Amino acid sequence: MKHLSLLLLCCSVLCCSTAGYSHELPEGAVPLAKSEQCAACHPTIYKEWQESFHAKSSALKDPAHGAVHQAFVKAMEKKGKKGNYHCANCHAPMADNIKELMTGAAELDSNNWTHAEGTGCTFCHRIESIVEKKLFNQYRLNKDGSFHTNKPAKANLPHKTGQSALFAVGKVCMGCHSHKMNGKDVPICLMKDEAQGSNCLECHMPQVKGAAAIGAKGTTHRSHKMPGGHDIEMLKKAATLDAEVTSKGKERNLVVTVKNIIKHTFPSTNPMRIAFVKVVAKDKNGKKVWENFKESPMEDKQSFFFKAFKAGEKKGVPSWAADGIAFDTRLKAGETRQLSYPLADSAISQVDVMLIYRLFPSKAIKGFAIPEDGVNEKAYLVAKKSLTL
Ligand code: HEC
Ligand code: HEC
Ligand code: HEC
Ligand code: HEC
Ligand code: HEC
Secondary structure (H helix, E strand, O other): OOOHHHHHHHHOOOOOOOOOOOOEOOOOOOOOOOHHHHOOOOHHHHHHHHHOOOOOOOOOOOHHHHHHHHHHHHHHHHOOOOOOOOOHHHHOOOOOOHHHHHHOOOOOOOOOHHHHOOOOHHHHHOEEEEEOOOOOOEEEEOOOOOEEEOOOOOOOOOOOEEEOHHHOOOHHHHHOOOOEEOOOOOEEEOHHHHOOOOOHHHHHOOEEEOOOOOOOOOOEEEOOOOOOOOOHHHHHOOEEEEEEEEEEOOEEEEEEEEEEOOOOOEOOOOOOOEEEEEEEEEOOOOOEEEEOOOOOHHHOOOOEEOEEEEEOOEEOOOHHHOOEEEEEOOEOOOOEEEEEEEOOOOOOOEEEEEEEEEOOOHHHHHHOOOOOOOOOOOOEEEEEEEEEO
16 A cells, blocks of 8 residues: 555656657648537537536646646656656647647646647547557547538538548547557556447447537437546446355355446546445444455455556556556456455344445545545445345
């Protein structure tokens, strides 16, 4: 647990040069527009987007991301290097001086809307192709400013549209959600391998009620809320929890089964995300007589689903120092994991089993001064089973 705060830095810190590394907007291209400009005709989609983390992804809007970025800058400065905001590639992709932000030649400016916008409407809908790179991918945007979907281009709309196969099953997401490597080829995030062949839109952009635009014929549209780890209803769809007690003579054994029922790792992407099983055993008066850990799930090795890095023999190092993965106990797509606990105390007559998810473990909240806002430090109860013996 001691090194946890260090390994938690991992998701974000890449030690490689990102010089000259940014999205491509062709010479003379139509400029990107503020998402507010779409609200008048696309009010439902605009509202969904505003609630999504794509609208809050900039360090100017997401205090958790901002705090981790500050920790990254301090870590760089400690090593005598200049900090930078290469995070902008995915967290503030519309920034009008993104190259300078990414190399450290410029800093975020709260008066510049392109820095605060996050991943806005025109960024996604003008994606023409993904530029595959080793550390992380980039996008090439279109020149003519037409808005792409997987549908055939329509005539007589207030704006140009275009058809792109990238939008069909969510390939379009894989400029930002594909992978992040550190300088020693250690995968920090690896969605492209962890979710092979899965259609991101099927779960993250379901068809919901409401026309796609004012005056549009259709009565449904793809939701732009794009929920993930911040949404308890989404988390409940990720895994199932079962528990049973088996007896052999006087010996009783609790078997807990957790199954990942989605098409990528649970918890996914960000190495700071953690899920774990908490078991509390009580006597007939409801008094606690045993639990699988007291302070931290790290006390019970089988209980947590989490990824950590190593350097040589040392486990729990930050990703920029990592030469490999120390362990990755997250549940792979479709994986079933069984946990086994002998119930030694004969007084045990009731067992509560809980599957809990946290965006950031407590050590990360403290280590990065991530604001405790009722979200970041919360333990989300994904599932619970109570057994009476
Ligand atoms: C003056 C009204 C108006 C404004 C402003 C507007 N749109 Fe639209 N847009 C429409 C209409 C109408 C449709 C057709 C909807 C339909 O029939 O399903 C549409 C369709 C779309 C589509 C889907 C095209 C398809 O293939 O189905 C996208 C993507 C889109 N708009 C993006 C945007 C973005 C991004 C903005 C802001 C920069 C924007 N729109 C601003 C009216 C508008
Ligand atoms: C993170 C990327 C992303 C962002 C940001 C985004 N969209 Fe979309 N949008 C998509 C994808 C993917 C689809 C589905 C395309 C398809 O089905 O072919 C889509 C579909 C649409 C459609 C067609 C809806 C339908 O179901 O017929 C409209 C209209 C649209 N978006 C407008 C907007 C507007 C307006 C915004 C900003 C408020 C926005 N989008 C932001 C990715 C994005
Ligand atoms: C330009 C980069 C970019 C693109 C394109 C993009 N995303 Fe994201 N996405 C992000 C970033 C950055 C975050 C994290 C924002 C934060 O929490 O600060 C995020 C967050 C998310 C989340 C997690 C929300 C949560 O509750 O934490 C989901 C789910 C998601 N994106 C799905 C998608 C899907 C589906 C697509 C394609 C239709 C897509 N994204 C396209 C950058 C992108
Ligand atoms: C079968 C449904 C399903 C499919 C398909 C799917 N996801 Fe997810 N995804 C989920 C669920 C449920 C969660 C919440 C649990 C979690 O965070 O792992 C989630 C979480 C996420 C998160 C949030 C991570 C965080 O830290 O908050 C991201 C990002 C994400 N998915 C991206 C994608 C991308 C990209 C694809 C396509 C390659 C995809 N997902 C395909 C169901 C799905
Ligand atoms: C290659 C794209 C990419 C880059 C570069 C990137 N991120 Fe992210 N980041 C994401 C995506 C996608 C998510 C959402 C999925 C998830 O939670 O893992 C995310 C989520 C996060 C979160 C969780 C936010 C929340 O509200 O829970 C933090 C913190 C974060 N990133 C920090 C950083 C920092 C700091 C940097 C730069 C030093 C950085 N990231 C660089 C893609 C990126």
